[in-house]
Amino acid sequence: MVPALFLGHGNPMNALASNAWTQRWAALGRDLPRPRAVLAISAHWYLAGTRVTVNQMPRTIHDFGGFPRELYEVGYPAPGCPELARQVAELLSPVPVELDDGWGLDHGTWSVLVHLYPDADVPVVQLALDVQLTPRQHFELARRLAPLRDDGVLILGSGNVVHNLHLYAWEGTPAYDWAREFEARLRRDVLADQLDEVIDYVAGPRHCWPCRPRSTTCRCCTCWRCAGPARPLSSPSRASTAARCRCWPCASAERRRREPSGVAGPTLFRRPSAERGSRGKPLVSAEKSAALRATLGRVMEDQELPVGYQPSDIERWVPEPPKRAGRTAFQRDRARVLHAAAFRRLAAKTQVVAPASDDFARNRLTHSLEVGQIGCELGRRLGADPDLVETACLAHDLGHPPFGHNGEDALDLAAAGCGGFEGNAQTLRVLTRLEGKTIRPDGTGAGLNLTRAGLDATVKYPWARQVERRKFGCYSEDIAVYRWLRAGLADGLRCLEAQIMDFADDVAYSVHDVEDGIYAGNIDLRSLTAYDERADLAQVVKEAYLFDVAEGEMDSAVETLLAEPFWPTAPDRTRRGQAALKNMTSELIGRFCTAAEVATRRRYGAGRLTRYPAGLEVPRTTLVEVALLKAVAARYVMRTPLRVGVQARERALIAELVDALDAGAPEVLEPAFCADWKAAVDDVQRRRVVFDQVASLSDAGAASWHARLCRPDP
Numbered sequence: 001m002v003p004a005l006f007l008g009h010g011n012p013m014n015a016l017a018s019n020a021w022t023q024r025w026a027a028l029g030r031d032l033p034r035p036r037a038v039l040a041i042s043a044h045w046y047l048a049g050t051r052v053t054v055n056q057m058p059r060t061i062h063d064f065g066g067f068p069r070e071l072y073e074v075g076y077p078a079p080g081c082p083e084l085a086r087q088v089a090e091l092l093s094p095v096p097v098e099l100d101d102g103w104g105l106d107h108g109t110w111s112v113l114v115h116l117y118p119d120a121d122v123p124v125v126q127l128a129l130d131v132q133l134t135p136r137q138h139f140e141l142a143r144r145l146a147p148l149r150d151d152g153v154l155i156l157g158s159g160n161v162v163h164n165l166h167l168y169a170w171e172g173t174p175a176y177d178w179a180r181e182f183e184a185r186l187r188r189d190v191l192a193d194q195l196d197e198v199i200d201y202v203a204g205p206r207h208c209w210p211c212r213p214r215s216t217t218c219r220c221c222t223c224w225r226c227a228g229p230a231r232p233l234s235s236p237s238r239a240s241t242a243a244r245c246r247c248w249p250c251a252s253a254e255r256r257r258r259e260p261s262g263v264a265g266p267t268l269f270r271r272p273s274a275e276r277g278s279r280g281k282p283l284v285s286a287e288k289s290a291a292l293r294a295t296l297g298r299v300m301e302d303q304e305l306p307v308g309y310q311p312s313d314i315e316r317w318v319p320e321p322p323k324r325a326g327r328t329a330f331q332r333d334r335a336r337v338l339h340a341a342a343f344r345r346l347a348a349k350t351q352v353v354a355p356a357s358d359d360f361a362r363n364r365l366t367h368s369l370e371v372g373q374i375g376c377e378l379g380r381r382l383g384a385d386p387d388l389v390e391t392a393c394l395a396h397d398l399g400h401p402p403f404g405h406n407g408e409d410a411l412d413l414a415a416a417g418c419g420g421f422e423g424n425a426q427t428l429r430v431l432t433r434l435e436g437k438t439i440r441p442d443g444t445g446a447g448l449n450l451t452r453a454g455l456d457a458t459v460k461y462p463w464a465r466q467v468e469r470r471k472f473g474c475y476s477e478d479i480a481v482y483r484w485l486r487a488g489l490a491d492g493l494r495c496l497e498a499q500i501m502d503f504a505d506d507v508a509y510s511v512h513d514v515e516d517g518i519y520a521g522n523i524d525l526r527s528l529t530a531y532d533e534r535a536d537l538a539q540v541v542k543e544a545y546l547f548d549v550a551e552g553e554m555d556s557a558v559e560t561l562l563a564e565p566f567w568p569t570a571p572d573r574t575r576r577g578q579a580a581l582k583n584m585t586s587e588l589i590g591r592f593c594t595a596a597e598v599a600t601r602r603r604y605g606a607g608r609l610t611r612y613p614a615g616l617e618v619p620r621t622t623l624v625e626v627a628l629l630k631a632v633a634a635r636y637v638m639r640t641p642l643r644v645g646v647q648a649r650e651r652a653l654i655a656e657l658v659d660a661l662d663a664g665a666p667e668v669l670e671p672a673f674c675a676d677w678k679a680a681v682d683d684v685q686r687r688r689v690v691f692d693q694v695a696s697l698s699d700a701g702a703a704s705w706h707a708r709l710c711r712p713d714p
Helices: 020-031 082-092 107-116 135-143 177-191 195-199 206-211 248-254 286-300 329-338 341-348 364-382 386-395 404-414 423-434 452-458 476-485 496-519 525-529 531-544 551-562 575-604 620-638 641-664 671-679 683-696 699-710
Strands: 004-008 037-047 050-053 097-100 124-130 153-159
Touching: 020 107, 037 082, 037 107, 050 082, 082 097, 082 124, 107 124, 107 153, 135 195, 177 195, 329 386, 329 452, 341 364, 341 699, 364 386, 364 496, 364 575, 386 452, 386 496, 404 641, 404 683, 423 452, 423 476, 423 683, 452 476, 452 496, 496 575, 496 620, 525 531, 525 551, 531 551, 531 620, 551 620, 575 620, 641 683, 641 699, 671 683
Parallel strands: 004 153, 037 124, 037 153, 050 097
Antiparallel strands: 050 124
């Protein structure tokens, strides 16, 4: 039989430390029978409901803030075990267990396992703590897992016996008497097999009140989720310097701590004990500690680090001198985008129809502002920093060339020999190279020099160009900054803020473009009742937006929307009709965003969600409804014979303009691009500068340049 263990993980820095506890953990890994898998119950996956990870390769989650970079670089690439996850679900039946592929291994699990099984060669599955259960319900649930021990599964509980940051003993202060007594009481009851006393710890002596949870379930005591009475073999986590936990649920309490001496303004290392092991031995050198503090002093900009974010999130590609107090790093990011020339130019770039063709229809600028409003509100409700989310939303189209996606296709065709063209990759180039805000020491441009999190939140497609994918997020020339902002992240993995931005873009696009089409008289929603029209729309959806949509899903989406009381019954351009149309857009945006919020909360719980501990969950029905509306705009506005003819002329204009600039460069380029062209080391880089010049132009600017260079007066 494989034993069950409870190991108090203590300070996350124990993952890097060699001390009495970590050495004991390593010895356990060597001395105990080798398990076929580990079932970990961490105090840091704490939500409503019972879930178990089903990932084939669970990701390493760095769910804390304020530690040295080395800790964020730790990865624990242990495989998952879907078979064990399903076995756990069966054993816990009839309790509903959700098989979760969104979570991974949080620091409560991997900071212990890096010592227990350093080769990461034992499969690991993580089981969540259900906030709705009492300690006795947790214990009864855990008893059902006991058969796993006979099946070679090590059940590992990780947390702390005492975890109360409001009453933390800092600066190497000895543990409080009440904390020592509480831990001693638990040890005594465990060794005496007095499990009822252990389970009913809330009813203990009155002077142990600081150890009691505020809710029915103690968030940081997982030892009795281990199947069978398991003796707590080692626990560095008393209310002393070793117990310092910095996961995001604890951050709000810890932020109230006073500043450490010698550091001006708020700091990420609230007390010097963050750099020391439980016995006071430095985990990093004094020199390295000073350098870390100096770096943090620069990046903090005299502002509190937003809860749920790490110091690396607010670093900038090019270091900048300290700023005056009053704004966060993310607020500065937002301001930089709003004041950018590339942002202003969006007012004269096509969204669906040319800006000059209609004084009602959206352009790229108004679209970006609406995406920002939608994303900001949804991000705030989920706990993400609203300024960070809005920055990503406002910036997401900065790289779009004249004539919208049509111009993008034309440039991609022309750029086939030098890495292609993609609007999102161009956005990264604008933000990190082309926009005139920051200059690197070597004299080259660094763009707006946004924070790492700000840049990462704008990346819709986190991978370089691939043959089988039209979309991508980075040109080869920009790989250095891309690797910096994506340090330690796998291709394809998007932060929560980027997912919110992408969804807000889809919502704004689907709802507002339909609104514009209805107002212009191009769309009559009554046509959705016709079978032939539905079939044509379904084909558009499959081709462009949701390739796996089923006919039944489309019919259901159409019928659902037609039945809504806010759905327009007939075109009406009176003021009453305009109000009804605006009400439809409001109802649809609320409908889609609420569905995503509810689904995300259902999966990840009620806590603050930021960056990579969570993702945005969008119900399938919502995806289908959004795709349907996008197809309506495409079919009745963008794919009409008139628009198809206009688009062909726009693509020809772009191709001719590229050839003219290529032939006349560098003299015909604007001064900034002329300098880039002269500094380029080969033809590929020079060709890329030509595309930078074209992409920077507005619709009217492209037409003007084309007339001057390609149709000169006789």
